[in-house]
Amino acid sequence: MTEPMLSTDVQRPETTVPPVTSQADARIRVNGLVKRYGTLEVFRGIDFEVGAREIVTIVGPSGCGKTTLLRCLNGLIAADEGEIWSNGTRVTEPIAGMAMVFQHFGLFPWKTVYDNVSYGLRMAGVPAAEIARRVPHFVNLVGLKGFEQAYPYQMSGGMQQRCGLARALAVEPNVLLMDEPFAAVDAQTREILQFELMRIWEERPTAMVFVTHSIEEAVLMGDRVFVLKGRPSSIKETITIDLPHPRTRETLREARFAELREQVWSTLMSEAREAEFKLET
Amino acid sequence: MTDASLTVAATRPAKAPAAKFLSGAFVPRLIAGVTILALWEGVVRAFAPAYVAKPSGIVMAIPKVIVDPAFLNASFVTLSAVAQGLAIALVFGTMIGLLIGRSVVADRTLRHYVNGFYAVPMVVVLPLFSLWFGYSGATRLATIVFSSLFSIIVNVADGARAVPREYVEVSRSFRAGRISTLLEVVLPASMPYFLAGLRLAAGRALIGAVVAEFFTAIGGLGYFILYNSRTFHHNEAFVGVLLLAGFGVGFDMLVNGSIRRFMPWYRRDEAAS
Numbered sequence: 001m002t003e004p005m006l007s008t009d010v011q012r013p014e015t016t017v018p019p020v021t022s023q024a025d026a027r028i029r030v031n032g033l034v035k036r037y038g039t040l041e042v043f044r045g046i047d048f049e050v051g052a053r054e055i056v057t058i059v060g061p062s063g064c065g066k067t068t069l070l071r072c073l074n075g076l077i078a079a080d081e082g083e084i085w086s087n088g089t090r091v092t093e094p095i096a097g098m099a100m101v102f103q104h105f106g107l108f109p110w111k112t113v114y115d116n117v118s119y120g121l122r123m124a125g126v127p128a129a130e131i132a133r134r135v136p137h138f139v140n141l142v143g144l145k146g147f148e149q150a151y152p153y154q155m156s157g158g159m160q161q162r163c164g165l166a167r168a169l170a171v172e173p174n175v176l177l178m179d180e181p182f183a184a185v186d187a188q189t190r191e192i193l194q195f196e197l198m199r200i201w202e203e204r205p206t207a208m209v210f211v212t213h214s215i216e217e218a219v220l221m222g223d224r225v226f227v228l229k230g231r232p233s234s235i236k237e238t239i240t241i242d243l244p245h246p247r248t249r250e251t252l253r254e255a256r257f258a259e260l261r262e263q264v265w266s267t268l269m270s271e272a273r274e275a276e277f278k279l280e281t
Numbered sequence: 282m283t284d285a286s287l288t289v290a291a292t293r294p295a296k297a298p299a300a301k302f303l304s305g306a307f308v309p310r311l312i313a314g315v316t317i318l319a320l321w322e323g324v325v326r327a328f329a330p331a332y333v334a335k336p337s338g339i340v341m342a343i344p345k346v347i348v349d350p351a352f353l354n355a356s357f358v359t360l361s362a363v364a365q366g367l368a369i370a371l372v373f374g375t376m377i378g379l380l381i382g383r384s385v386v387a388d389r390t391l392r393h394y395v396n397g398f399y400a401v402p403m404v405v406v407l408p409l410f411s412l413w414f415g416y417s418g419a420t421r422l423a424t425i426v427f428s429s430l431f432s433i434i435v436n437v438a439d440g441a442r443a444v445p446r447e448y449v450e451v452s453r454s455f456r457a458g459r460i461s462t463l464l465e466v467v468l469p470a471s472m473p474y475f476l477a478g479l480r481l482a483a484g485r486a487l488i489g490a491v492v493a494e495f496f497t498a499i500g501g502l503g504y505f506i507l508y509n510s511r512t513f514h515h516n517e518a519f520v521g522v523l524l525l526a527g528f529g530v531g532f533d534m535l536v537n538g539s540i541r542r543f544m545p546w547y548r549r550d551e552a553a554s
Binding site for chain 2: 071074076093094095096099100102104106108109110119120123124151152153171
């Protein structure tokens with residue numbers, strides 16, 4: 001690991017959470033990850049750690065392998081080289097303690113909100129009584145109280161993703177993987193959901209890897225922002241976001257926020273124009 | 282959204298019956314039906330011998346036939362055999378279809394056999410079945426199962442292959458077992474294909490039942506039709522034909538009713554697009 005990301009002194013002036021520095025604290029550890037599709041190398045040399053109460057956001061241009069990386073982390077697809085460790089387990093398939101929120105929500109249309117939220121719990125073998133106790137809690141937490149018996153087709157995109165979030169939270173994971181979770185909802189809803197997620201996270205912080213192509217979202221949500229780019233892509237830059245928690249609408253107005261957004265923007269855009277006008281070889 | 286608006290969204294607004302009759306396909310459908318019946322009646326009256334079935338004769342025959350114990354018994358025997366055969370085909374067809382659709386090994390092993398049997402006309406296996414099972418209800422049941430099984434397998438397998446990748450990923454991400462994924466994710470996701478297969482299977486099952494009765498002279502609705510046409514009771518035979526058609530329509534209505542009742546999330550217009 002050569003990148004400055006190892007010296008992860010995440011500063012959180014307003015919280016009691018200690019900065020993530022030691023290896024023991026890491027909830028996810030990724031070493032030398034490489035993924036290929038045939039001869040095409042998607043990414044290579046991916047090394048990072050995510051602390052137990054840290055939000056890492058990954059930004060990068062379309063097709064840079066952000067989602068592929070996340071699916072590797074979840075164990076849905078296998079990397080070609082390198083290792084992923086989480087909770088003392090090497091990840092080769094989905095493990096307990098991790099949950100993913102999907103870009104297109106991934107709700108089962110034939111299940112109600114209640115049944116979608118309880119799905120993960122049932123698959124984990126949680127007793128029925130415990131499920132009946134936990135599901136309403138998480139349905140309330142994401143603001144879907146009263147919609148337990150609604151089907152996904154009856155709900156707006158925002159409500160559907162709230163349901164997707166509740167389903168992931170219900171299994172009480174210590175690692176949350178977010179695959180562009182708000183990309184498929186409209187701009188206003190997106191903003192609401194971002195702050196909802198931050199509110200929920202403050203209540204019960206976990207390690208989170210959040211993939212997005214929105215720079216603003218990456219800076220707002222992240223304790224560190226990884227800029228993924230190149231072909232094959234790798235983590236070109238790690239930007240520590242030293243904005244205080246909790247992050248709220250106020251955060252958006254801070255001068256430091258604008259500075260950091262500019263920093264991520266210039267890192268990301270330095271190649272974007274070149275990439276846009278490059279012909280495929 | 283309140284609970285009330287959710288309920289409204291779930292059930293489509295019902296038009297007033299009169300408006301539905303006039304605006305829908307009802308009028309053209311009625312005109313077409315009446316025209317066909319009038320043509321039939323006219324041609325038979327003008328050119329055919331008296332025993333040939335005609336709409337008026339069939340209508341006259343209905344009250345007599347539908348209280349005839351022989352007809353009632355024959356109908357019950359045949360339709361319950363169709364129901365049994367369909368149930369058997371449904372259970373096994375779904376299981377085999379899911380297996381073929383989700384397992385490459387099963388697909389490679391079985392696909393040619395399934396497609397082969399699907400293409401075999403049931404008439405040609407009937408002599409074999411009557412040798413194996415005798416001239417009894419078992420032969421009819423076997424023919425019904427044979428006729429309907431493969432259309433369910435083929436359709437369910439297609440549906441299982443076409444399950445969106447995201448659903449399967451969600452189930453894997455939440456560490457669902459294979460069987461659970463199959464029954465809770467793949468099966469409901471293949472519902473449109475499954476229902477298409479079921480509709481096909483119902484039609485083929487009826488054909489299977491009637492063909493078996495025609496060829497082996499096992500008592501039942503098919504035999505009732507055959508016997509009456511051979512003894513120049515064509516109008517009576519046609520009442521049996523009408524019952525078969527009614528079964529087809531009724532089954533379709535039953536399927537649609539169950540979809541509305543038990544699968545509110547499944548909307549045909551959406552599935553079709």
